[in-house]
Amino acid sequence: MIKTLLFTCGLLVAAAGLSFAEPEVGKPAPNFSLPDTQGKNHTLADLKGKYVVLEWYQPDCPFVGKHYRSGNMQGLQREYTAKGVTWLSIDSSAPGEQGNYPAAKLDEIAKQDGAARTALLLDPSGEVGRLYGAKTTPDMYVIDPKGILVYEGAIDNKRSTNPADVKTATNYVREALEAAMAGKPAPTPATRPYGCSVKYVSK
């Protein structure tokens, strides 16, 4: 009886654990490893002990444009990388799709924008995008030093392409980072992201 019970429970736990791989706030963020535009590899597991922000990015999306033309995204990047946060932008555009550029071109855009991210990672196969269930650009994820996902979703609460909205919007990423640094849970731990669809490989 005991054995059977253990066997049953074990099976249930194992299968349930396997199938719930998509990230959830309050759970460890799934590990990944991706090259940046310089060819350097970044592995999430190596960043334990640091706050990590993941920003799904593709330069031609008007929603991304809103946050870069207004200087909002660069401002956040500058402010929080200065506080020791690792800011990783990820481009999951498939080859031939909007936003899939050679690394050099992306670097050039970053320079023009005055981007202050830690690195821009290339994910043309969309594997990491799918692993995280990233739906839009931008789609933001905040991970705490223990590797726990503390926020996922939209960058702010004004779902528009209008750069002027940035000033009046509540920035969820800032909220989540500030709360986590103060040892508190994010006031809004998950929201619906808004933006262009991530330009994944068609299957």
Next chain:
Amino acid sequence: MVNGGREPVGTGPRGPVCRYRPYPTRGTETLGVQTGDLRYFLEDQDGFRALIIGYPMPEAAKKKTLRIDSLIRTLLRSALLLGVVFGTGGSAQAQLYSGKELVKAALLSDASSIAPGQKFRVGVLYRIEPGWHIYWKYSGDAGMPTKIQWQLPPGFKAGELQWPLPMREKEPGDLEVFDYTSEVLLFAEIEAPATLPAQPVSIQAKSDWLVCQSLCVPGRAQISLNLPAGSNTPSDFAPAFQKYASRVPKQLGSPIKLGFSRTGKSLVAVVDGIAKDVSLDFFPIPPEDAVIGHVARDGNRLTIPIESEAKPSARMDGVIVVGSDNSRQGYEINEGTVLNRVQSQKDSPAAGLPGILQMLGFALIGGLILNVMPCVLPVISLKIFGFVSEARMDAKKAFRLSMAFSLGIIGCFAVLAVLVILLRTAGAQIGWGFQFQDYRFVILVSCLVFAFALNLFGVYELSVSAQATQGLADLARGQGYGGAFFQGVFATVLATPCTAPFLGTASAFAFAQPGWVTFLVFLFIGLGMALPYLLLAINPRWLRYLPKPGAWMLRLKQCMGFLLVGTLLWLIWILGQMRGPDAVVGLGAILLVIAILAWIKGAFWTPISSRRSRVLAIVAMGLVLCLAAACYGFVTKPSQLVWRPFSKSALDEALASGKPVFVDFTADWCLTCKTNERFAIDTPKVRQEFLKRDVVALKADWTTGNPEITQILKQFGRAGVPMYLIYPSGNKETQPLLLPELITSQTVLDALNKT
């Protein structure tokens, strides 16, 4: 393409007098006219279109055109003469993509003049470039809802914006959006005040939208419409309003009924009152702060996965969509919708007493059946004789002893029920939804049911280790009621090798039930199992009615296995409904692995097998799992090369581009093809070389025997796939290189180097 190819230009309906003010753009600035000053009056749609795209207005339209300011007229003419596309920004600000205006927005009314107090409709007609789409009020995983802001003269009141039913479309990466293509009219009802001014009133609309193809461009328009006071006359656009109004979802009403039930992270909408074979869908309108997944249908149940939400909700606004294609009808669900009470399969205290009683009845019978299992039946008569002799012919004492024994049995089941409930609660707390709407749960239960069926067939045996039960055995050795109680516990535990398949299955199904139902069901299984002892203790002479133990018990056990396989069939059907044939095959593969593992266990890892045999069995199981994982990786790994689908025209086009072309003739059922693709073509070296030489990779999929591909295969003297062709760059005339059927990365690289 002016209007999405729907109507030829120049045959549109005659319209009312529209005043049209282009939104400030660069186009107007180059003409030296101050932005905002440029106003002109339009006669109808044709004229409107003609102006916007820079074609001359039709004669008929010109004649009827009212009050065109002479300066503007001159400007217009010169602009048209100069070939300046005048109105590029007229309706959409700077929304030119490859020289095309993606969305043309116009403000229309279904009345050409309005009477005081009259209700009429005003709407924005969006004409969308083919291949592009704009979004519904819930845009889905990406995109942005189209927005309209009315600016009405004092006293006018606008009703809610009406949204015709959108389409649910898929995008790569399993993203889903709700959108409109070609053309749509979003409108609202406007109520005029009791008194109207003498001059025409101006109604203005500001609209923002996002138009996407695979890429997205935001657009906006500020448009206005002048309506004179007069009698209440419908305009020529009234039919268009009627057409789109008929596509706006109706309020949900009889005979269709809807109810919601909520379990864990799933919200289920149960729809009653529609035929079984009719398409059914739910377009959700979740609150801003909720993140939801994609709606899945199972019969009349539509499951909405809730990924996160600000506060738990037991219902959701949205539209129930019945029917398909042109016969689709939407039914709106909003705060005011009266919901049906759902008798959900799970959270249903109201599942009715009959339902519960039936379940308990089956539990009792199930428990009773456990008694004829090979490890239980022989024990019954021994126990009864034991109680009778211990009670020394005192019938009351014998009954009390068997009572204590039965309590031992029932106690075991109560403990099992509590364990199941605790596990379920713990699981639910960390967000696991245990229900049959969750395909993962269905897969899990299928695996358990199959594993237990194999056990009943005798492929492997479960055993209770003597060490683990030693303590119990000691307790059971005692005399009296306490001893009898622990004997009951001990007997139940000893019987598990036979009863586990049933109890395991029951536990798995119990996960989808509320706690108290689970508890009662287990209690009744225990009662069923204890029933013979209670009855026989009342009158031991009834023992002769007890069937004699024998080989038939084994056969019965095996028959029960088929019962479980039948259950499995039902579970597979559910999964197929939810996830399609691929999921069924995937489950089949998992079951195959379970079968192999069970066979290894049964053959090489029994209580009598040697230590060596056991170690080998464990190693073999590990190998099987590794092999299964490798197969899984092989089958599901997506190609990292960018393939384009093959057709003759695609090939010609690729050749014309002057780039080298690689054609992979393949089929899903061709194992050699898949092996080649995985190990020879989709390798880092080949990928790099393809990238370097800018090779166009075409995939000719012969899975369904495409005749165009058959013909080409014949042309190269092949009867089937795989076949690989490499066309060298820059020359259409050169014959392609034909690669052998079995290739390595080196073969491909060498062939590329030769070209």
